[in-house]
Every structure is written in structure tokens, then in C-alpha cells.
Amino acid sequence: MIELSHVSKRFGEETAVDDISLRVPKGKFCALVGTSGCGKSTTLRMINRLIEHSEGDIILDGQAIEVYDPVKLRRRIGYVIQHTGLFPHWNVARNIGLVPRLLKWSAADVQGRVEELMDLLGLPVGEFAHKYPHQLSGGQAQRVGVARALAADPDILLMDEPFGALDPITREKLQDELAKLQARLHKTVVFVTHDMDEALKLADHLVVMREGRIVQQGSPLALLQQPADSFVESLLGGLERGLKQAALTRVKDHMTSMGPTLPAQSRIPADFSLRQALSMMLRDHSDRLTVVDQHDVPIGELSLRRIIKEAQLDKGSARE
Amino acid sequence: MSNSLSVAQPRKRAPLWLWPLVWGALLLLSVVAMSAAEPLFRWIEPDARQVIYDRADFYVLLGRHLLVVGIAALVTVVVGVSAGIAVTRERGSDFLPLVGQLASLGQTFPPVAVLALAVPVLGFGTLPIIVALMLYGMLPIVRNTLAGLQAVDIDIKTAAHAMGMTPTQTLRYVELPLAAPVILAGIRTSVTINIATAALGATVGASNLGDPIISGIVNGNMAYVVQGALTIALLALTVDSLFELLQRQLRSRLSAP
Amino acid sequence: MSLLDALSTPRLRWDGRHPNTVLVSLSLIMLAAFWSLDVVSMAPNRIVQGTSYGALEALGWPGALLATLLLSFIGILAWQPSPRHYRALLAAVMTLMALMPVGLIASSYLLIDPELPQARLGLGAAYWVVLFVLLLCLIEIRLRLKLTRLWPTLLLCGVALVWWLCATLWLDSLALVQEFKARDRQFLRAIGQHVTLVGAAVSISVVVGLVLAMLMRRYARLQKSAFAVLNFLQTIPSLALFGLLLAPLAWLAANVPLLGQLGVSGIGTTPALIALIAYSLLPMVRNTYIALEEVSPDTLEAAKGMGMRAGQRFWQVRLPLALPVLLEGVRITTVQAIGLTAVAALIGAGGLGTFIFQGLGQAAMDMVLLGALPILMLALVVDAGLGALAEALRPGGTR
Ligand SMILES: Nc1ncnc2c1ncn2[C@@H]1O[C@H](COP(=O)(O)OP(=O)(O)OP(=O)(O)O)[C@@H](O)[C@H]1O
Ligand SMILES: [Mg+2]
Numbered sequence: 001m002i003e004l005s006h007v008s009k010r011f012g013e014e015t016a017v018d019d020i021s022l023r024v025p026k027g028k029f030c031a032l033v034g035t036s037g038c039g040k041s042t043t044l045r046m047i048n049r050l051i052e053h054s055e056g057d058i059i060l061d062g063q064a065i066e067v068y069d070p071v072k073l074r075r076r077i078g079y080v081i082q083h084t085g086l087f088p089h090w091n092v093a094r095n096i097g098l099v100p101r102l103l104k105w106s107a108a109d110v111q112g113r114v115e116e117l118m119d120l121l122g123l124p125v126g127e128f129a130h131k132y133p134h135q136l137s138g139g140q141a142q143r144v145g146v147a148r149a150l151a152a153d154p155d156i157l158l159m160d161e162p163f164g165a166l167d168p169i170t171r172e173k174l175q176d177e178l179a180k181l182q183a184r185l186h187k188t189v190v191f192v193t194h195d196m197d198e199a200l201k202l203a204d205h206l207v208v209m210r211e212g213r214i215v216q217q218g219s220p221l222a223l224l225q226q227p228a229d230s231f232v233e234s235l236l237g238g239l240e241r242g243l244k245q246a247a248l249t250r251v252k253d254h255m256t257s258m259g260p261t262l263p264a265q266s267r268i269p270a271d272f273s274l275r276q277a278l279s280m281m282l283r284d285h286s287d288r289l290t291v292v293d294q295h296d297v298p299i300g301e302l303s304l305r306r307i308i309k310e311a312q313l314d315k316g317s318a319r320e
Numbered sequence: 321m322s323n324s325l326s327v328a329q330p331r332k333r334a335p336l337w338l339w340p341l342v343w344g345a346l347l348l349l350s351v352v353a354m355s356a357a358e359p360l361f362r363w364i365e366p367d368a369r370q371v372i373y374d375r376a377d378f379y380v381l382l383g384r385h386l387l388v389v390g391i392a393a394l395v396t397v398v399v400g401v402s403a404g405i406a407v408t409r410e411r412g413s414d415f416l417p418l419v420g421q422l423a424s425l426g427q428t429f430p431p432v433a434v435l436a437l438a439v440p441v442l443g444f445g446t447l448p449i450i451v452a453l454m455l456y457g458m459l460p461i462v463r464n465t466l467a468g469l470q471a472v473d474i475d476i477k478t479a480a481h482a483m484g485m486t487p488t489q490t491l492r493y494v495e496l497p498l499a500a501p502v503i504l505a506g507i508r509t510s511v512t513i514n515i516a517t518a519a520l521g522a523t524v525g526a527s528n529l530g531d532p533i534i535s536g537i538v539n540g541n542m543a544y545v546v547q548g549a550l551t552i553a554l555l556a557l558t559v560d561s562l563f564e565l566l567q568r569q570l571r572s573r574l575s576a577p
Numbered sequence: 578m579s580l581l582d583a584l585s586t587p588r589l590r591w592d593g594r595h596p597n598t599v600l601v602s603l604s605l606i607m608l609a610a611f612w613s614l615d616v617v618s619m620a621p622n623r624i625v626q627g628t629s630y631g632a633l634e635a636l637g638w639p640g641a642l643l644a645t646l647l648l649s650f651i652g653i654l655a656w657q658p659s660p661r662h663y664r665a666l667l668a669a670v671m672t673l674m675a676l677m678p679v680g681l682i683a684s685s686y687l688l689i690d691p692e693l694p695q696a697r698l699g700l701g702a703a704y705w706v707v708l709f710v711l712l713l714c715l716i717e718i719r720l721r722l723k724l725t726r727l728w729p730t731l732l733l734c735g736v737a738l739v740w741w742l743c744a745t746l747w748l749d750s751l752a753l754v755q756e757f758k759a760r761d762r763q764f765l766r767a768i769g770q771h772v773t774l775v776g777a778a779v780s781i782s783v784v785v786g787l788v789l790a791m792l793m794r795r796y797a798r799l800q801k802s803a804f805a806v807l808n809f810l811q812t813i814p815s816l817a818l819f820g821l822l823l824a825p826l827a828w829l830a831a832n833v834p835l836l837g838q839l840g841v842s843g844i845g846t847t848p849a850l851i852a853l854i855a856y857s858l859l860p861m862v863r864n865t866y867i868a869l870e871e872v873s874p875d876t877l878e879a880a881k882g883m884g885m886r887a888g889q890r891f892w893q894v895r896l897p898l899a900l901p902v903l904l905e906g907v908r909i910t911t912v913q914a915i916g917l918t919a920v921a922a923l924i925g926a927g928g929l930g931t932f933i934f935q936g937l938g939q940a941a942m943d944m945v946l947l948g949a950l951p952i953l954m955l956a957l958v959v960d961a962g963l964g965a966l967a968e969a970l971r972p973g974g975t976r
Contacts, residue, residue, distance in 0.1 A: 045482075081482060417717070418717045430952055519816045534816070552813070553813050
């Protein structure tokens with residue numbers, strides 16, 4: 001668990017982070033979002049003591065952060081740096097095995113772990129282990145960066161715009177993989193991004209920052225339904241907010257049991273999002289879709305009217 | 321590692337070790353068998369009583385020359401690289417501007433003048449030339465060490481830090497290896513310049529390959545001058561090509577982009 | 578050297594809490610040197626080894642105290658640096674430098690027996706160390722105050738003037754002055770020769786270098802071979818190149834009467850000049866080439882787009898933009914030539930090297946100093962002067 005209470009950071013005169021409080025429970029995924037220069041990276045770096053905070057308390061697993069030896073602390077926290085920061089003079093295997101080696105694991109253990117991680121991140125060992133960073137594509141380099149951060153199996157993972165410099169398609173693919181990974185590994189993650197869609201997609205807890213302060217925090221759905229001010233609203237995409245909210249909701253949560261099926265009605269898998277369902281309705285000029293399971297067997301029905309009604313219901317429940 | 325090496329090795333027409341071997345062989349030949357070339361030198365100096373410098377064996381002179389350059393290089397590398405490292409650390413950063421300026425000033429001091437100023441303090445012999453060479457050779461090493469270390473990407477240093485490397489580990493495993501090619505280039509420049517400059521030592525009684533040259537100038541015997549110059553040039557070329565070899569090896573090992 | 582200039586300027590701290598450790602340590606070094614090393618030495622005549630004297634004997638209580646105070650003052654001011662303190666530091670350093678000859682006058686008064694007209698005063702190790710470290714302080718202060726190189730150079734010229742005045746008026750007993758007085762004509766001629774040789778070699782190599790660099794830009798093949806030859810030339814020791822030119826030139830002078838009449842001869846100026854040019858060409862050509870190459874293609878494209886002709890582009894765009902780097906080349910070349918010309922004395926080319934080698938031959942160290950110090954000063958002045966000029970000519974001003 002990570003807990004920040006009333007934390008500030010000043011660089012000389014300038015206050016980069018101003019009195020922020022934040023709690024990330026164990027196994028949760030927290031995203032920090034905000035415009036460039038608002039103090040996201042600074043917040044992240046205070047957690048692994050790359051930067052010492054000026055005021056307030058940062059508590060990791062019940063202990064004030066000052067208690068830990070900074071070097072040992074950093075070896076226990078995975079960190080994915082903004083522009084990959086892979087070591088150009090080491091090959092992929094050596095890059096990934098760095099922290100285990102620093103922790104003096106045996107050579108065999110290191111090698112085993114490296115291979116395991118390369119498998120996990122979809123980097124075939126035979127092909128990539130001996131490549132150097134400059135021989136990798138941007139997406140591959142980012143995977144190596146993530147693998148390096150996971151190497152010593154840390155409980156906490158800090159990620160600073162890990163997918164910042166990638167094309168939208170690669171980016172989306174890596175986001176999906178990260179989501180899957182997190183579902184399996186249950187790390188406590190703090191994730192920095194300025195891409196709101198990325199944050200909405202991945203986060204359990206969303207923190208919006210502006211000029212060093214936290215403007216609003218909460219679950220993605222809560223923020224979408226009730227943005228605190230126009231800044232958060234514009235970050236959330238203004239008028240597109242409804243669609244973004246729909247993107248967070250699964251079809252299966254809103255389907256009803258089968259009504260009279262029209263033969264020409266389009267079919268949609270149950271684990272698609274409402275946003276995809278809406279798009280399909282627009283495309284097919286229909287207000288009903290047949291919901292199917294993974295074997296394409298119809299299991300229910302989705303109607304436009306119902307989606308709209310339920311959205312209102314959610315709004316009511318998110319108010320508390 | 322060997323696996324990646326063979327991948328990264330640049331394809332070359334001549335093998336890398338060819339040039340040091342050729343120059344080294346010629347150098348060896350010139351120091352052990354200078355007298356065999358007597359007819360040639362006789363042609364240069366038909367009237368001289370003697371055309372092969374024989375006050376000392378050439379291999380002895382070569383040895384002394386190497387010793388002087390070697391000691392100077394050793395001290396310069398140790399001092400220069402440590403100074404470069406010290407002033408790029410957090411604690412020593414105050415000294416960075418001064419050391420940078422000082423390094424560039426070092427080469428402003430003409431070696432003859434330094435030599436001359438060192439003699440009153442250190443006396444005649446080998447010591448003053450070593451000091452002069454040290455001062456003269458310091459600049460390229462300090463300058464390149466600074467440039468090399470400062471060129472290491474800040475992101476990479478942060479990453480090293482963030483992965484939990486201690487400052488010493490960061491220096492040793494990340495910064496120095498990445499700066500090594502640049503530092504090595506500085507050492508190469510420094511040593512090659514000093515091989516030629518060391519000949520000046522002969523004017524203050526440090527016996528080395530400059531001896532035949534001085535003796536030739538004093539006695540008006542061109543053959544001596546040629547012998548000294550030839551041997552020094554061959555030594556410089558040998559050492560330079562060795563450095564070239566080393567640099568290539570390093571570059572392919574690092575396989576930096 | 579251009580690399581060094583390209584280094585990022587370190588962040589300067591004006592917060593006043595952080596002492597300038599550089600100046601503090603320099604101040605401590607000076608204090609230690611002043612009190613532990615000998616300040617002056619005194620010899621009854623030219624041949625006899627002198628006796629050394631420490632600070633107290635050389636300057637007396639008041640002098641030693643004043644010097645100690647001024648030296649500690651530097652450290653104290655540097656403890657809490659601020660722009661105002663740096664300016665005060667500059668003043669303190671300058672005062673110390675200007676007071677140094679006065680100290681010598683005091684010691685000559687205190688130590689020299691008027692009965693011994695031959696007695697001579699030598700500068701001790703402490704004097705040299707303090708002078709050198711003061712120069713370091715000056716560099717540090719210049720960097721902190723972000724002054725251009727011009728200012729310290731001008732200030733140092735002022736200090737040199739003070740030294741000169743003191744030396745000519747009151748410091749007859751200083752060994753250096755005595756050596757100079759014994760051969761002032763010779764000295765001035767040597768300086769003249771030195772400067773002429775350097776000037777001739779550098780100006781010729783500037784022209785040749787420019788032509789060669791432009792040819793290289795046109796003919797890519799020439800570039801490789803020319804750099805290979807010039808690089809090889811640098812591996813030949815200067816001593817040897819001077820020596821090697823003796824014989825062929827002597828032969829030419831003897832066999833081609835016209836050349837002999839023109840003053841070409843085996844020893845002396847001609848081989849020296851040729852060797853100097855040979856050595857000067859590499860730094861000159863390299864920097865000229867780089868300077869011309871480095872001008873941004875976008876700028877040239879723009880000039881072309883504006884309708885400038887090739888000649889106009891070269892003279893009005895490329896050359897002015899290349900000028901600072903080009904001057905950098907001239908600076909390196911000149912400094913190198915000043916040192917090499919000293920070696921040329923060995924083949925009878927004259928110049929300040931004559932004193933060095935004569936002095937070394939006679940084991941007369943003051944005479945060696947008479948040759949070596951002006952060479953050093955010449956090199957430093959040229960370095961600072963051309964450096965300042967290059968700085969001033971940098972496109973877009975100095976800052
Ligand atoms: N080491 C430092 N010294 C001085 N100021 C700093 C330092 N690091 C960051 N800052 C300042 O703190 C503020 C926050 O920087 P930070 O890097 O946390 O922004 P960010 O939100 O990560 O921005 P980006 O999205 O561009 O990465 C900026 O105004 C920056 O100038
Ligand atoms: Mg950032």
C-alpha cells in the first residue's frame with residue numbers, strides 16, 4: 001500500500017507538487033493524469049526517493065519512506081522510465097536481469113527469471129535475448145522496460161508514461177497486455193500518463209493533477225459522471241464524456257433476457273463495451289442488438305432505451 | 321556475449337590487427353637492424369665518417385622513450401580520468417568549470433617552456449620531460465572524460481538510479497562503459513602527441529629516441545636525424561594503430577548506435 | 578577545444594548558503610604555500626646557488642601579515658558567495674597580483690647587502706605557486722561573474738604594466754631583471770624574431786589552409802589523402818622535422834643560385850618556417866574545413882532562396898558564420914606555433930628559444946626563465962586575445 005499525506009515538493013522557489021494526499025491500496029492500479037509539467041513525474045519519483053519530498057509523509061507498507069535505505073527501496077520497487085532508459089551497452093537479457101543481479105541472485109536464477117519475463121511479455125527469447133536496445137522497435141523497447149521493472153518481482157510498480165512515444169495501435173496493444181498482466185499479477189501500480197483514455201482504460205483509481213495540486217480523484221466512472229470542474233471535464237473529453245463512460249461499461253451488465261428476435265438484428269459479444277454497442281447501432285440503423293457468448297450463441301438482448309436509462313441510474317449511484 | 325559480438329562486428333577488408341602488426345614489425349626491424357640500412361644512409365650523407373648512430377643501441381633508446389611516454393601516460397590517465405570523474409559527481413561539481421578551463425589552458429603551455437621551467441626545479445634528466453608531457457597530455461584526456469561522461473543520457477542515469485544502483489555502481493557499470501569510447505579517443509590523442517613531444521627530452525639530458533636527432537642537428541649529420549625521426553614515427557604509428565584496434569573492439573563490444 | 582566550449586554551463590548558485598569550495602580551497606592552498614615554501618632566494622652572484630628565505634625573513638612581519646590577511650580574505654569572501662562578493666574577490670586578486678612586485682622590492686631591501694653589487698634575488702616556489710593559483714582564482718571568478726575573456730585579459734595587462742614599472746625602476750637586484758639587462762638588445766631582437774616567425778607561419782598557413790579546405794570541399798578524394806598526410810606530419814617530432822629540412826635546403830641553396838640569393842639556406846629561418854607551416858596546416862585546415870562544413874544547410878538554402886549568388890553566399894553568409902570556428906583554428910595554430918618556434922632555435926632560427934637552450938647549456942636557470950617566461954606569456958596572451966575575439970564574433974553576440 002502506498003499512502004501520501006499532505007506531500008509537497010519545492011525546487012528552490014518553485015513548488016512542483018503542492019500538498020497532495022493519495023492512497024493506493026495493495027493490488028490497485030492508480031493513474032496520475034494531467035497536463036505537461038503538472039508534477040506527475042515528480043510525485044512518482046518521490047515514492048522511490050529519486051527525489052526527496054519537502055513536506056508531508058509518504059508511507060509504504062505502513063512504514064515512513066525515510067526509514068528505508070533508498071538503494072534497497074528502489075530495488076524493491078519496479079520503475080518504468082519515461083523514455084525507456086534502457087542501457088544501450090547491454091543486451092536485452094542483461095537489461096532485464098539487472099535488478100536480480102544487483103540483488104545477488106544466482107546466475108541460473110537470473111537467467112530463469114529473464115526467460116520467464118520475456119515469455120510473459122511476448123518477447124521470444126531466442127530472437128531478442130541478445131539484441132541491443134538500438135536494434136529494437138519502440139514497442140519492443142517498452143516491453144523490455146516493463147520486463148526490467150518486473151524482474152525482481154516487486155510488489156510496487158511505478159510507470160512514467162511508459163507508452164508515451166508509441167503509435168496509437170502499438171499503444172493500445174500494450175495497454176491491453178498491461179491490463180491482462182495486472183489481472184494476473186495484482187501489483188500495486190502508480191501509472192503516469194497524460195492520455196485520459198489510457199488512464200480510463202487501465203485505472204482503478206484516477207487522480208487528476210494540475211499545477212502541482214490534485215484537482216479530483218476517484219474511480220474512473222465517478223470522475224466521468226461528476227467532474228469537479230471544467231478543467232477535469234475538458235480533460236475527460238468534454239462532450240465525448242458520455243461515450244467514454246460507455247466505453248467503461250460491458251454489454252453483459254446491461255443486457256436483458258431475450259425478446260422477440262428480429263432476423264436481421266446484429267450480434268455483439270457480451271464482453272464488448274457499451275460504446276462499441278452504440279457504434280454498432282449507429283452503423284446498422286437499429287436500436288436493438290443480440291448479445292452472444294463466446295460461441296456465438298445468443299444469450300440476451302441490448303436496447304438503446306435501456307442503455308440510456310441505466311446510465312442515469314449509474315449517475316445516481318455514483319453520487320455518494 | 322561472444323554470440324552478440326560476432327553479430328555486431330563490422331565487416332572490414334583488412335583484418336583489424338594487420339596494421340599494428342605491420343607497423344610493429346617495421347619498428348622492431350628499425351631498432352634491431354638499423355645498421356643493415358647503412359648503404360641507404362651512406363647515400364644521404366656521403367661525406368660523414370659514420371652514418372649509423374651508435375652512441376646507444378636503438379632498442380635501448382626505444383625502451384627509454386617508451387618508459388617516459390608510458391609513465392607520463394599512466395599518470396595523465398589516472399589523474400585526468402579521476403579528475404574528470406570527480407568534477408562530474410554531485411560533490412565535486414563546484415570544480416567543474418575551473419577544471420574544464422584548466423584543461424584547455426594546459427595545452428597553451430608550450431612543452432619547451434614547461435620543460436625549461438621544470439629543469440630548475442627538478443634538475444636535468446628524465447623527470448622534467450615526464451612533467452612536461454604530463455601537462456601537455458592532460459588536456460585531451462580531461463576534456464574527453466568530461467565530454468564522455470556528460471554525454472551519457474540523463475534518462476539512462478536516472479534509470480540506473482531508479483533500478484537501485486548505488487552511485488558507484490552507476491559510474492562503474494553505466495557511465496564509464498558508455499563514456500569509454502570518448503575517453504579512449506582522448507587517451508589516444510594524448511599518447512600520440514606525447515610520443516613525438518618526448519623527443520624534446522633529449523635537450524635536457526633525458527636520453528631517448530630524440531638523442532640521434534639532436535646529435536644529428538649538432539653534428540650536421542642528416543642520417544642520424546632520419547634514424548631518430550623514422551623510429552619515432554614508426555613508434556607513433558604502431559601505438560596509434562593499436563589504439564585504433566582497441567577502439568574498434570570497444571565500439572563493437574558496446575555496439576552503440 | 579570547441580568541445581569544451583560546448584559543455585553545458587553548470588548551474589550557478591547564488592543562494593549564498595553554499596560556500597564556493599573552489600575559491601576556499603585555492604585560498605587555503607595559497608596560505609599553505611606562502612608559509613611553507615620559500616618566498617625568495619638570494620645569491621651573491623650569478624654562479625653560486627642561492628639561499629632560500631621564508632615568508633617572515635623575506636617580507637618582514639608587516640608584509641607577511643598583509644599577505645596572509647589578503648589571502649585569507651579571499652577564502653572568507655568565498656564562504657558566502659554573491660555577485661557583490663565576487664566583485665570584491667576580483668579586486669582582492671588583482672590587488673594581490675599588483676602587490677607582488679612590491680613584496681619583491683621589500684625583500685631586496687631587507688635581504689640584500691648593499692656591499693654586494695652582484696647579489697641577485699630569485700623568485701621562490703611560494704611566489705610561483707601563489708601567482709599560478711591567483712590566475713586560477715581569476716578564471717574561477719570570471720566564470721562565476723560570467724565575464725567575457727576580454728576583461729580579465731585587460732586587467733592582467735594592467736597588472737603586467739605595474740610589474741614592468743616596478744621591475745625597471747626598483748628591482749635591479751632581481752635575477753631575471755639582471756639577465757635581461759645583460760642582454761636587452763638580444764632579448765628584443767629574439768622577441769621580434771619569434772613573433773615574426775610565428776606571424777609569418779600562421780598567416781601563410783591561414784591562406785593555404787583556407788585554399789586547401791575549399792579544395793577539399795570540392796574534391797572529396799583530396800580530403801582523405803590530404804588529412805592522412807597532415808596527420809602523418811604531426812607524428813614526426815618537431816625536432817626531427819626541423820633537422821630533416823636542413824640538408825635538402827642546404828643542397829638547394831648551394832645548387833640553385835637564385836634561391837641562395839633569396840636568402841634560402843640550410844640553417845636558420847627557412848627550414849624553421851617550412852616546418853612551422855607544415856605543423857600549422859593540420860589544425861588550420863581541420864578547423865577551416867569543419868567551420869565551413871558546419872554552417873547549417875538550411876541557412877544556405879534560405880540564402881539561395883533569397884536570390885544570392887554563389888559568391889555572395891560564400892562571403893556574406895558562409896564565411897561570417899564560419900568565422901568563430903575558423904578563429905578557433907587560428908588560435909590553436911598560433912599557440913602551437915609559439916611553442917614550436919622555441920624549438921626552432923636549435924637549428925639557428927633565433928627567437929626566444931635561444932635563451933632556453935643557451936641557458937640549459939650553461940646551467941644558467943635565470944637565462945632559461947628569460948626565454949621560457951615570455952614564451953609562456955605570449956602563448957597565454959594570444960590564447961586569451963584570440964579566444965576573446967572569437968567569442969565576440971560569435972553570431973548573435975557574446976551571450
Ligand atoms: N530537478 C528539478 N529541478 C527543478 N525543477 C524541477 C525538477 N524536476 C521537475 N521540476 C519542475 O517541476 C515541475 C513538475 O515537473 P514534472 O516532471 O513532475 O512534470 P510532469 O507532470 O511529469 O510533466 P511531463 O508530462 O511533461 O512529463 C515542472 O515545472 C518542472 O520544471
Ligand atoms: Mg514527466
